[in-house]
Amino acid sequence: MTRYPFYIKSTVILFGLILFVYALSNLADILVPVSFAAMFAILLNPLCNWLLKIKVPRPLAILISVLVSFIVLGGISYFLSSQMASFSSDMPLFKKKFTELFAKLQHEIDGSMGIDIQKQNKWLQNAQSKLEPLAGSLLSGIFGSLSVLFLLPVYIFLFLYYKTLLLNFLYEVFAEKNTKEVAFVLTQTKQAIQSYMFGLLLEALIVATLNTTALLLIGIKYALLIGVVGALLNVLPYIGGIIAIAIPILIATITKDGFHAQLWVVAAYLIIQFIDNNILMPYIVSSKVKINALISILIVLMGGALWGISGMFLSIPFTGLLKIIFDRIPELKPWGKLLGDEIPTKHPGMSLRIKPRTKKPA
Secondary structure (H helix, E strand, O other), rough: OOOOOHHHHHHHHHHHHHHHHHHHHHHHHHHHHHHHHHHHEEEEEEEEHHHOOOOOOHHHHHHHHHHHHHHHHHHOOOOOOHHHHHHHOHHHHHHHHHHHHHHHHHHHHHHHHHOOOHHHHHHHHHHHHHHHHHHHHHHHHHHHHHHHHHHHHOOOOOOOOHHHHHHHHHHHOHHHHHHHHHHHHHHHHHHHHHHHHHHHHHHHHHHHHHHHHHHHHHHOOHHHHHHHHHHHHHOOHHHHHHHHHHHHHHHHHHHOOOOOHOOOOOOHHHHHHHHHHHHHHHHHOOOOOOOOOHHHHHHHHHHHHHHHHHHHHHHHHHHHHHHHHHHHHHHHHHHHHOOOOOOOOOOOOOOOOOOOOOOOOO
């Protein structure tokens, strides 16, 4: 086999990656609902199999499984929308209070730092003009995520209905000698996604309970809504936690005098984050595939840049899937180790100390 120079191989690989990312970006409207449907199909597979065991016809078993999942999602959506309706009724009051606090802050900056209010307003206008495209892309990402709901039932039904066909294709497309490897990867993928999704739901329920309890004790308005939204944001590693703590601090600043409530919110959320990161995540969510913190942050940001909010959510399970595949292919094992959270003490080929050369005896 002809061996090509490194610069040719690296150029071809880089060009292939660019084409791959370009295709993912342009096919987002198709691939996002398909990706979510594949995850939900794997999650619903145990329920569907149980219904088949009790002699429920296959189409009806799949239909019942999909219906159960959407009843749960519909209940969560109804709860959030009803809470948001109550929250929106107080928006004029919040807006008035925020305007007063902002005007007071501007006067304090003018008095202490000598920056007049007109100059501050000019800076704010410049910042607003730069943030408007970002807000527009964020809203389009949210509406894109909502539009996924209309295609999800169809795709989930078809994935579950043609499950055997798809599995047979994956077995037949590889050589017969790789059958055991393909079976292992498929089993690990199914277990990892099911473990991740079930663990994520349980973690969100516990975090929502802790958030709501803490906010009720502190006396923050709309504690239930903020607690649930914070738990949903917590699905996004590290980034979601920062946004989740910013929301109750902002509400406390608008609705309460002084800074005692904000300090209590910060203290409570730090304790909850500690419990989540050291107890819930390791033992409930990350039992099958563990991705290190550096890769998690990078992959979430890249997923957001590629597919918006949907990409941020899908990035972690997809990275876990890649790790399972990389760990089973000898040439790709270094990449699997790079994604994982096991830190080696030292590479066997590296030495931190350079031994001095010994002179050969004359």
